[in-house]
Amino acid sequence: MGRVAKNGVALDVLDQIEAQIAIRRQFTVRELTEVVAASEETVRCHLQKLREKQAVRICGKSGSELVYSAFDKQKLVELDAESRKTARGASWTAMRMLRRFTPEDVMVAVSDAQPQLTVSDISSYCETLRKIGYLRQTTKARNGQSAAYVLVKNTGPLPPEKRRVAAVFDPNEDRYVWASGGAV
Secondary structure: OOOEOOOOOEHHHHHHHHHHHHHOOOEOHHHHHHHOOOOHHHHHHHHHHHHHOOOOEEEEEEOOEEEEEOOOHHHHHHHHHHHHOOHHHHHHHHHHHHOEEOHHHHHHHHOOOOOOOOHHHHHHHHHHHHHOOOEEEEEOOEOOEOOEEEEOOOOOOOOOOOOOOOEEEEOOOOEEEEEOOOOO
């Protein structure tokens, strides 16, 4: 059995909550509850204590849920700026500004800031975004012409990114039963 804090909550649960906070830019109570062995009430209570210590702050809302961060506002701005300076970040910014575009249009928009970026890289990113519902293809690629797209899901300035995550698949249940980050 783990150590117990004064309020009766196991310290290892509180350590899990704080470890998750440390690796996330932003988070909600629901997101933390999904990845740690704690109730929503326990997570909410611990976050309140961290807020009182000014270790965590509310930084916005996602629907009806409060969004928290352990970073101060200036650090979040710096992290966001770094993310937008990447090839994906520059491409995403161009897509948000253009709304309707081809990979060549995006290439022209980002060529000064990202000279190493190729039309092939942008096309691949567009296809990834199309598959997950952020872009809709308006014309197919043909005769040497690239496909054209329209942005249909603009979630903000930070670029959606493809990640490889650790997951556990149970063939007995024919489903994923755990994934890092809590999304199953």
